[in-house]
Amino acid sequence: QVRLVESGGGLVQAGDSLRVTCAASGRTFSINAMAWFRQAPGKEREFVGGIMWNGGRTQYAESAKGRFTISRDNAKNTAYLQMSSLKPEDTAVYYCAASLYGLGSGAPVYDYWGQGTQVTVSS
Numbered sequence: 001q002v003r004l005v006e007s008g009g010g011l012v013q014a015g016d017s018l019r020v021t022c023a024a025s026g027r028t029f030s031i032n033a034m035a036w037f038r039q040a041p042g043k044e045r046e047f048v049g050g051i052m053w054n055g056g057r058t059q060y061a062e063s064a065k066g067r068f069t070i071s072r073d074n075a076k077n078t079a080y081l082q083m084s085s086l087k088p089e090d091t092a093v094y095y096c097a098a099s100l101y102g103l104g105s106g107a108p109v110y111d112y113w114g115q116g117t118q119v120t121v122s123s
Helices: none
Strands: 004-008 010-013 019-025 033-039 046-052 058-060 068-073 078-083 092-099 117-121
Touching: 004 092, 010 033, 010 046, 010 068, 019 092, 019 117, 033 068, 033 078, 046 078, 058 068
Parallel strands: 010 117
Antiparallel strands: 004 019, 019 078, 033 046, 033 092, 046 058, 068 078, 092 117
16 A cells, blocks of 8 residues: 655745645555646546656646646655646646556556645635
8 A cells, every 4th residue: 555645735826836745655665656636626637747756757738848847756755746837727636646557647547646735826
């Protein structure tokens, strides 16, 4: 089992930056990739981006390219989502997910999920 705990969400203004963190525990050696998804009120959960645990290859949704950066610290079993130039439409609950198999944009790829952290961007 892998446990994921997100932190770092909050209320920011449009144009601000924010970093959210995902700390993994348990059988972390089994993780192949980690990703960030988000879900806004009334909308489906959507892929933001992800990173391979070994090698660091990343994949981003079009909406995240150029503004969001995903990184990881293997020694700390932690993944990060650095967000800049935030917009009100980035308001959502941000979820961390871990895959035992690989990196992809679909939710079924991921085996473990965190509880989410709220990010609110005011205009």
